[in-house]
């Protein structure tokens with residue numbers, strides 16, 4: 001175990017006081033410290049949103065991508081160097097307003113990356129518009145009369161797409177979320193954690209109190225090994241929203257199926273010889 005301060009940078013977080021992003025940041029630093037990782041042992045890949053500001057506050061290799069595109073960038077990094085541990089931080093707008101397809105394909109591919117969704121049911125960075133996860137009737141500056149559509153169901157999508165580790169955490173319970181992050185990282189394959197992350201500035205409905213009142217922890221007897229049961233859990237909402245590991249399955253990863261990276265990663269494979277390169281280039285001259 002190493003100190004959580006190992007992952008600090010000279011920058012002080014500029015999230016609004018009380019933002020749930022602080023809880024996720026703390027949970028992640030504690031998990032990394034428990035794993036004994038150094039900042040050079042992993043790559044963080046961020047989307048664009050308040051969550052993405054973490055690129056400045058967490059010391060590691062990192063890439064802040066385009067809005068909606070952290071997953072494909074993370075997949076590219078993993079395939080270029082499959083020895084690296086890759087963690088994606090994404091917003092709910094980021095993931096489901098733009099780029100839902102990336103989640104679906106990463107899940108069915110079972111590529112070995114960990115994804116942590118900052119689920120605040122709103123667009124935080126752009127000052128409070130409706131996110132696809134927002135509940136029906138939620139009033140924001142982009143839907144002043146209330147949202148008309150049904151919200152997307154992040155867990156339901158992950159279950160249907162074939163993710164092999166699916167969990168839900170809460171930024172208000174840091175030790176619990178830390179434990180989920182540790183288990184997700186330890187899992188071989190695509191792991192997805194939907195973390196309820198109160199946006200104290202733009203979402204006055206789904207507050208810390210609201211989440212505390214409306215969630216429960218899955219009991220030990222819940223096996224987390226039946227995709228059908230996990231889907232039933234994904235549909236639980238309202239007064240009874242489950243937290244914990246909803247589904248887990250051991251399965252070969254996408255990388256396991258690529259013989260070219262079986263012995264060493266692509267970055268350690270020598271480039272094609274000069275002659276081959278020249279012949280290729282000459283075709284275009």
Ligand SMILES: Cc1ncc(C[n+]2csc(CCOP(=O)(O)OP(=O)(O)O)c2C)c(N)n1
Pocket residue numbers: 047048049050051052066067068090091092093094095098118120122123124125126131
């Ligand atoms: C391609 C593209 N589309 C839209 C935007 C504008 N934009 C930036 S952040 C954001 C929404 C952020 O919401 P979310 O992903 O939920 O992150 P949060 O700020 O809540 O953490 C939008 C629409 C952008 N930067 N790039």
Ligand code: SF4
Pocket residue numbers: 014015016018019020021050051120124125198199200201202
């Ligand atoms: S706007 Fe919301 S999500 Fe963004 S930093 Fe403030 S509280 Fe957090």
Ligand SMILES: [Mg+2]
Pocket residue numbers: 049091092093118119120121122123124131
């Ligand atoms: Mg959001």
